[in-house]
Amino acid sequence: MKTMKTVNDKNEKKGGKNYGVEINLIPMLLYLVKRIWIILLVGIVAGAIAFSATKILIHPTYKCSFTAYVNNKKASMTTDVVTQTDVNAAKQLVLTYSKIVRSNTILSAAIEEKDLNYSVKQLKGMVGTEIQDETEIIQVYAIAKSPDEAFDIATAIASVSPKYMSDIVEGSSMKIVEYPQVPDGPYAPNYVKYSLLGFVIGALLMTVFLIIRYLSNDTVGDENEVENRFNVPVLGVIPDVNSTGNGKGGYYYSYYYQDPDRDRKDIAEQAESVAQSAEPDNEGNLDATQDEGENA
16 A cells, blocks of 8 residues: 655654654545545536636637738749749748838828728737748738727738838738638637636645645544554454444444544434433333343
């Protein structure tokens, strides 16, 4: 059986008594398994709370994007041969375009193109770029609180970017590969992600609580545990006269150890019942329970 031990090393070296604590892992795991429904229930409740909080507190946002091809030659220039040098130059140009597309010049032109109700500073915080796998393809996206707003912003930038890019970066061109489309669902927040995160946190906290409760339970399970923990012999045990022999043990401490949630009043009631059964009646005779025990 696997155990964890913490031992007072100084006492062992001096030959003193061992006051270390031994923790059996298997009983603790069984204790958690019996209460797995509590852990799952708390996790489900925490997941539901996380989902509700996300739904109420976080406003959904929508993402609309377009992709464009960047070339280091002007659109009017035609050539039948594309060298590796041209490809490498276009890849380097993509980095430049990703910065220019969020410049004040491009964004101001986009605002005028669609008569957007945003300032340049606001629009700069809503627009971003991504380079597609180190290729000459650049993706420009806009994130807004409604799908129509995101679509209008992306469309406006796609309309003005090719013209302004050629003017700003001489000898280059930009062609739209995929035009913006109205998003059919929110981009954020991810309700499934937040719900699972709430479930995991709730279940983990409940597990930690149960472990702490198990470790803080200082009741003794059986006579072997008394000998191992305190290094003293057990002279005797108090039998449970009300035990029906159901195999769960015949001692009061066994009842409390097997179920730490048991109300302590049960033990007091059993002791009181035994005491009352041993009291003599008005004629000085013991009750029938004791007479039967003597006859036996």
